[in-house]
Amino acid sequence: MSREVIVVGGGAGGPSAAAEAKRRDPSLQVTMIDMGRFVSYAACPMPYYIGDVIDDYKKLVARTPEKFEDAGVQVILNTKVEGIDTTKGMIFLGGGEAMSYDNLVVATGSVATLPDIPGKENKGIFVLKNLEDGIGIKEYIRANQCRSAAIVGAGFIAIEMGESLKRLGMETSIVYRGDLPVKKWDPELSAVILGELTKNGINFMANHSPVAVEKDSHNGQFLLTDKDKIKADIIIFALGVKPNVTLARDAGIAIGDTGAISVDSFQRTSREEIFSAGDCCQSYHRVSRKWVNIPLGDIANKQGRVAGLNISGNKTEFPGVLGSQSFKVFDLEVAATGLDENEAKRSGYDAASTIVWGKSMAPVMGSGHRLGIKMIAERGTGKLLGAQSVGQGGAVGRINTLSACLWSGMGLDDIIYMDFAYSPPFSAAWDLIHTAAQVLKRQL
Amino acid sequence: MSREVIVVGGGAGGPSAAAEAKRRDPSLQVTMIDMGRFVSYAACPMPYYIGDVIDDYKKLVARTPEKFEDAGVQVILNTKVEGIDTTKGMIFLGGGEAMSYDNLVVATGSVATLPDIPGKENKGIFVLKNLEDGIGIKEYIRANQCRSAAIVGAGFIAIEMGESLKRLGMETSIVYRGDLPVKKWDPELSAVILGELTKNGINFMANHSPVAVEKDSHNGQFLLTDKDKIKADIIIFALGVKPNVTLARDAGIAIGDTGAISVDSFQRTSREEIFSAGDCCQSYHRVSRKWVNIPLGDIANKQGRVAGLNISGNKTEFPGVLGSQSFKVFDLEVAATGLDENEAKRSGYDAASTIVWGKSMAPVMGSGHRLGIKMIAERGTGKLLGAQSVGQGGAVGRINTLSACLWSGMGLDDIIYMDFAYSPPFSAAWDLIHTAAQVLKRQL
Numbered sequence: 090m091s092r093e094v095i096v097v098g099g100g101a102g103g104p105s106a107a108a109e110a111k112r113r114d115p116s117l118q119v120t121m122i123d124m125g126r127f128v129s130y131a132a133c134p135m136p137y138y139i140g141d142v143i144d145d146y147k148k149l150v151a152r153t154p155e156k157f158e159d160a161g162v163q164v165i166l167n168t169k170v171e172g173i174d175t176t177k178g179m180i181f182l183g184g185g186e187a188m189s190y191d192n193l194v195v196a197t198g199s200v201a202t203l204p205d206i207p208g209k210e211n212k213g214i215f216v217l218k219n220l221e222d223g224i225g226i227k228e229y230i231r232a233n234q235c236r237s238a239a240i241v242g243a244g245f246i247a248i249e250m251g252e253s254l255k256r257l258g259m260e261t262s263i264v265y266r267g268d269l270p271v272k273k274w275d276p277e278l279s280a281v282i283l284g285e286l287t288k289n290g291i292n293f294m295a296n297h298s299p300v301a302v303e304k305d306s307h308n309g310q311f312l313l314t315d316k317d318k319i320k321a322d323i324i325i326f327a328l329g330v331k332p333n334v335t336l337a338r339d340a341g342i343a344i345g346d347t348g349a350i351s352v353d354s355f356q357r358t359s360r361e362e363i364f365s366a367g368d369c370c371q372s373y374h375r376v377s378r379k380w381v382n383i384p385l386g387d388i389a390n391k392q393g394r395v396a397g398l399n400i401s402g403n404k405t406e407f408p409g410v411l412g413s414q415s416f417k418v419f420d421l422e423v424a425a426t427g428l429d430e431n432e433a434k435r436s437g438y439d440a441a442s443t444i445v446w447g448k449s450m451a452p453v454m455g456s457g458h459r460l461g462i463k464m465i466a467e468r469g470t471g472k473l474l475g476a477q478s479v480g481q482g483g484a485v486g487r488i489n490t491l492s493a494c495l496w497s498g499m500g501l502d503d504i505i506y507m508d509f510a511y512s513p514p515f516s517a518a519w520d521l522i523h524t525a526a527q528v529l530k531r532q533l
Numbered sequence: 534m535s536r537e538v539i540v541v542g543g544g545a546g547g548p549s550a551a552a553e554a555k556r557r558d559p560s561l562q563v564t565m566i567d568m569g570r571f572v573s574y575a576a577c578p579m580p581y582y583i584g585d586v587i588d589d590y591k592k593l594v595a596r597t598p599e600k601f602e603d604a605g606v607q608v609i610l611n612t613k614v615e616g617i618d619t620t621k622g623m624i625f626l627g628g629g630e631a632m633s634y635d636n637l638v639v640a641t642g643s644v645a646t647l648p649d650i651p652g653k654e655n656k657g658i659f660v661l662k663n664l665e666d667g668i669g670i671k672e673y674i675r676a677n678q679c680r681s682a683a684i685v686g687a688g689f690i691a692i693e694m695g696e697s698l699k700r701l702g703m704e705t706s707i708v709y710r711g712d713l714p715v716k717k718w719d720p721e722l723s724a725v726i727l728g729e730l731t732k733n734g735i736n737f738m739a740n741h742s743p744v745a746v747e748k749d750s751h752n753g754q755f756l757l758t759d760k761d762k763i764k765a766d767i768i769i770f771a772l773g774v775k776p777n778v779t780l781a782r783d784a785g786i787a788i789g790d791t792g793a794i795s796v797d798s799f800q801r802t803s804r805e806e807i808f809s810a811g812d813c814c815q816s817y818h819r820v821s822r823k824w825v826n827i828p829l830g831d832i833a834n835k836q837g838r839v840a841g842l843n844i845s846g847n848k849t850e851f852p853g854v855l856g857s858q859s860f861k862v863f864d865l866e867v868a869a870t871g872l873d874e875n876e877a878k879r880s881g882y883d884a885a886s887t888i889v890w891g892k893s894m895a896p897v898m899g900s901g902h903r904l905g906i907k908m909i910a911e912r913g914t915g916k917l918l919g920a921q922s923v924g925q926g927g928a929v930g931r932i933n934t935l936s937a938c939l940w941s942g943m944g945l946d947d948i949i950y951m952d953f954a955y956s957p958p959f960s961a962a963w964d965l966i967h968t969a970a971q972v973l974k975r976q977l
Contacts, residue, residue, distance in 0.1 A: 101962075131895065131897055131957070131962065133955070133957050133962070134895060134897050134898060134957040137897075137898060137957060142898060142899070143897060143898065143899060144899075148899070149897060245956075375952075385955070386955070386962050387952075387953070387955040387962040387963070390962045390963065391950050407950060408947075408950050409952075410952045411952040412952070413952045413954040413955070414954050414955070414956070415954035415955065415956040415959055416956050417956060417958040417959070422959070424954040425954065426952070426954060451575065451577075451578060453581075453587060454578060454581060454586065455586070455587060455588075455592070482926075483930070485930060485954055485956075485959045486927070486929060486930015486931065486933060486934070487930065487933070488954045489931070489933075489934040489953045489954055489964075490930070490933040490934045490936070490937050491937075492934070492951065492952060492953055492954065493934050493935075493938050493941075493943075493951065494937050494941075496938075496943075496951055496952070497937075497938075497943060497947070499937075499940075499941060503852075503940065506835050506839075506851060506852050507852075507936065507937065507940055508819075508831075508832070508853075508854045508855040508857045508870070508936055508940070509831070509857050509933045509936055510857040510858050510869065510870060510929050510932045510933055510936065511829065511830070511831040511858070511859065512577065512858070512859040512929075513575070513577050513578040513581060514861040515859055515861070515866070515929045518545075518575065518577070518830050518831040518834045519831070519834065519835075
C-alpha cells in the first residue's frame with residue numbers, strides 16, 4: 090500500500106510540501122485540502138493586483154488545482170478540516186467525512202487581526218490575507234466606485250496598499266497609533282519612508298487609534314479615530330496576522346512560546362508523522378538563536394519544500410531564518426535583515442548601532458540617490474546582528490549581501506575589507522557597507 | 534627623531550597609505566612622491582569624465598596635494614624616483630637628490646600595454662591609465678573635433694570607453710581579436726553584452742587584430758586591422774595593464790610569479806621595512822588560494838590603508854580578494870566574483886557550472902528585466918567557486934551577495950535556503966540565486 094499524505098492548507102507552504110513530496114516519491118498518495126477556492130497563490134503581490142499593476146488575479150495563482158491533479162496531487166477545495174485524531178491518523182472534514190493519513194502537513198497559515206470596534210462588520214471593511222480578500226477588495230472598489238480609503242496600520246502591507254490605492258486615484262489615509270511607519274526600521278529611516286508617503290500624497294495620520302466605523306446614507310462610510318473622522322469608502326485593516334493554530338492545538342500538537350506550532354529543523358511537529366510549514370509554525374532565527382514566528386511567503390515556500398522532501402524520504406534540514414524582508418514604496422527600496430536593536434536587546438545582546446548615509450553611485454558621478462544603512466553589532470565581539478537600508482535603488486542588494494554575512498555569523502572585521510564588485514555607477518570604492526562597518530567598529 | 538615614511542606613487546594605494554599612516558601616527562614624517570601632476574584621484578570614473586557625465590577632472594581628485602599638506606603629508610609632484618638603496622634606506626630622485634626613509638611604500642601602479650605597430654606614436658593615439666591620459670583624451674577630442682573613434686580591446690574599460698565616446702556622438706568601433714567582449718564572462722553572458730553594444734550603435738569588430746595606424750593629410754587617421762581599415766580620428770588602446778615593478782625589481786625586492794611585487798598579508802614586501810599596495814603588488818585570492826595580480830582601484834585603496842595602518846603600528850591584515858568586479862554598459866549591469874571556469878580549472882578544481890535566466894522582479898509583476906546568473910561550484914564538495922551576472926538592474930547586488938558567500942567559503946547547500954529580503958518588485962519568492970544554486974546542485 091502506498092503511503093497517504095494529507096496537506097491541510099493551500100496557501101504557500103502547503104502546495105510546496107505537496108508538490109515536492111509527490112515529485113520526489115511518485116508512489117505517495119498526496120491530497121491537499123483548502124477552505125477556500127484557491128491553492129498555490131502568491132499572496133505577497135496582492136497589493137499590486139489591487140493597484141492594477143497585475144491585471145488578472147489568475148496570474149497570482151502559481152499552480153492551479155488542475156495542474157496539481159495532473160501531477161497526481163488530489164486537491165479538495167472549499168472544505169474545512171474540523172479535527173485531527175492523531176492516534177488513529179485521521180482527519181475529519183466539515184461534511185463529516187474522515188480521511189486517514191500516514192503523514193500530515195499542517196499548513197494552516199495565519200489569520201488577520203481585526204480590532205473589536207463598532208461597525209467592523211460593515212461591507213466596506215476588509216483585511217488583506219488571502220486571495221479571496223484581494224479579489225474582494227478589488228471588486229468592492231470597482232463596484233462602489235470608491236474615491237477614498239483608510240488603511241489602519243503602518244507595516245509594509247499597509248504601505249504597499251497605500252501606494253496601490255493612491256495609484257488608483259483614491260484619497261488615501263494611513264492611520265497609525267505610532268509616530269512613524271514600519272517600526273522594525275530605525276526612526277531615522279522610517280522618517281524617510283514617511284517622507285516618500287507624504288511626497289506622493291498619502292495622508293499619514295500618526296498617533297490615531299481607530300474607534301469605530303460609521304455609515305450614513307448620504308455621505309457613505311467614515312473611520313472614527315480617537316482624534317478625527319475620516320471619509321473612507323473602503324477601510325482596510327492591516328494590523329498584522331496571528332498564526333492559525335486552532336486545528337493543531339485541538340489535536341494536541343505542541344505550540345511554541347510564540348503561539349505558533351513548534352517544529353524541529355526538519356519541519357516535524359511534536360508528533361513525528363506530522364509536519365508543519367509556513368505562517369502557522371515557528372522558525373529558528375540564526376542570529377537570536379530563538380524560535381520565532383515570521384509570516385512571510387518566501388519562508389513558507391522553503392519550509393514547505395523541506396517538509397515535502399522529508400516526507401519523501403530525502404532528509405533535509407531547514408537552516409533557519411534571518412528575518413530578512415523588503416518592500417517598495419513608490420520610488421524607495423526598503424529592506425532589513427537580522428535583528429533590530431530591540432530584538433537584539435531582548436535576545437541578550439549588548440548591541441551598538443550606527444546609521445551612515447551615502448550615494449547609490451560614486452559621489453564623483455554627480456548623480457545617484459541617497460542611500461542609508463543602519464548596522465547593528467554586538468559590543469565586545471563585533472558580531473554583526475542586523476542591518477537596515479532605505480534608498481532609491483541599492484538597498485535590497487546591500488541587505489541581501491549583509492544577509493549572507495549574517496548567515497555565516499560574520500563580524501565587522503570580516504566585512505570591513507570584503508571584496509565587492511565595485512564600479513562608479515554602483516558605489517564608491519569603499520562601499521557604504523564598508524563605511525558602515527568601519528564607523529560602527531570605531532564606535533565599539 | 535620621528536620616523537620617516539616615503540610613499541612612491543600617488544594614484545590610489547599610495548595616498549591611502551600616506552593618509553592612514555599620518556592619521557594614525559601624527560608623529561610620522563610622511564612624504565608622497567608622484568611622477569605626474571596629480572595625486573589621489575579616482576581612475577575608475579575616467580570614462581565618465583571623457584563622456585561628459587563628469588564635467589570637471591578636478592572632481593576626480595579625491596584629495597588635492599594642498600589637502601595632504603594640510604594634513605601634514607608632504608607631496609612632491611612631477612618627480613620620478615630613480616632608485617632605492619635598501620641597505621642605506623635611501624631613495625634617489627630624478628634630479629639627483631636623495632632622501633632617507635624608515636618605511637617605504639612602493640605604490641607604483643601599472644603601465645598600459647601598447648602594441649608595437651607602425652604609427653603607434655601618432656598624436657591621436659591614447660591609452661587610458663592615469664588622469665593625464667584622461668585629460669589628454671578629452672582635450673584631443675575637443676580640439677580636433679573628433680567624429681570617429683576606434684577602441685582596441687574588449688575588457689570593461691574598452692566597453693566603458695565605447696559607451697562614453699558613443700554618447701559624445703562619435704562613430705565608435707570596438708576592435709577585438711576575439712569573438713565576444715569581456716572574456717572573463719561566459720560566452721552566453723558576453724553575447725548579451727555584445728547585444729547591448731550593438732543595440733546602442735557601437736560597431737563591434739570581432740576577430741580583428743590591429744596592424745598599423747595610418748594618417749593621410751586629407752582624410753585623417755585610420756586603424757588598419759588584418760581585415761579592414763577603420764576611420765578613427767582617435768584610437769584608444771585598452772589592452773590591459775602590467776604591474777609597474779621596475780623600481781622594486783632593481784632594488785632587489787622580490788617579484789612574485791604574476792610579475793607583481795610579492796607581499797604578505799600585511800602588505801610587507803620581501804624587505805620588512807618596505808610595503809607595497811595597489812596595481813603593482815600581488816593579492817591573496819581567497820578562493821584559488823593563490824597570489825594574483827588584480828589591478829582594481831578598490832583593492833588598491835584597501836591595501837593602501839592596510840599598509841598605512843601597519844606602518845603606524847596598528848597591525849592589520851589584508852584579508853585578500855575574490856576578484857569581484859562590475860561595470861555598466863548602457864542599461865546593463867555586469868558583474869562577477871570569484872573564479873571563472875578557466876581559473877577554477879587552473880586552480881585545480883573540478884568545476885561545474887550552470888546559467889539560469891529569470892527576471893529582476895517576481896514574474897507575476899509582468900515587468901522587470903531579464904537577469905542571468907552563472908554559478909560555478911566544485912564537484913564533490915559543492916563549494917561555491919564563482920558567479921557572474923548580467924541584467925538591467927539586480928546583477929551587482931546579487932554578485933555582492935555571492936561575494937559574501939565566497940568570503941566565508943560557503944557551499945551550494947548553504948545558499949539554497951538562504952534568507953533574502955524578498956518582495957515581488959525585487960525578486961521571485963525563490964531568488965535567482967536560490968534557483969541557480971538548486972540547478973547547479975542537481976547537476977553535481
